[in-house]
Amino acid sequence: MSKQVSQIIVMAPDFNSDGIVEWGVKNIIPIVLLVVGIGIIASARKGQMSQNAMTITNIMLGCIVIAGAALFYGFADNIASFVFAE
Template identity: 75%
Template sequence: MMNNLLTNFVSAAPEFNSDGIVEWGVQNIIPIVLLVVGVGIIASARKGQMSQNALTVTNILLGCVVIAGAALFYGFAGDIADFVFQES
């Protein structure tokens, strides 16, 4: 009874298309965040804090690599699962 009710509830749920929201965020939000980070790095470089700037840039690059890796796994999750759990 409960499983049937849950199945009917899920099938009646509206679809949510988030493609436009993601595209808008990539085009508008990410460049602004990178601009703020860049201005902060330049401002601290003027104070002679180069080691902290190098650490900040390294952390930003590592964060970008992690995000790119997560996006790669998200995009190819089905193919990766099929490859790992393939039947011989």
């Protein structure tokens, strides 16, 4: 009796998301920042400067966190090889 070995090959779909990310960076992020800026200017006309300062501080902290995450994402293999080097 001979054994027959069958292999099942599953092809994962090849999805390139670089174009989607680039489009989002070029189009969505400036629109979101525009809306935030208009909101800050509108509240500044009402004399709410302390809330504006807090909003701008929160936006800056959020940008720093996003930049840090992007930095770690971009250099994750280098960081992992540095930390777990033998």
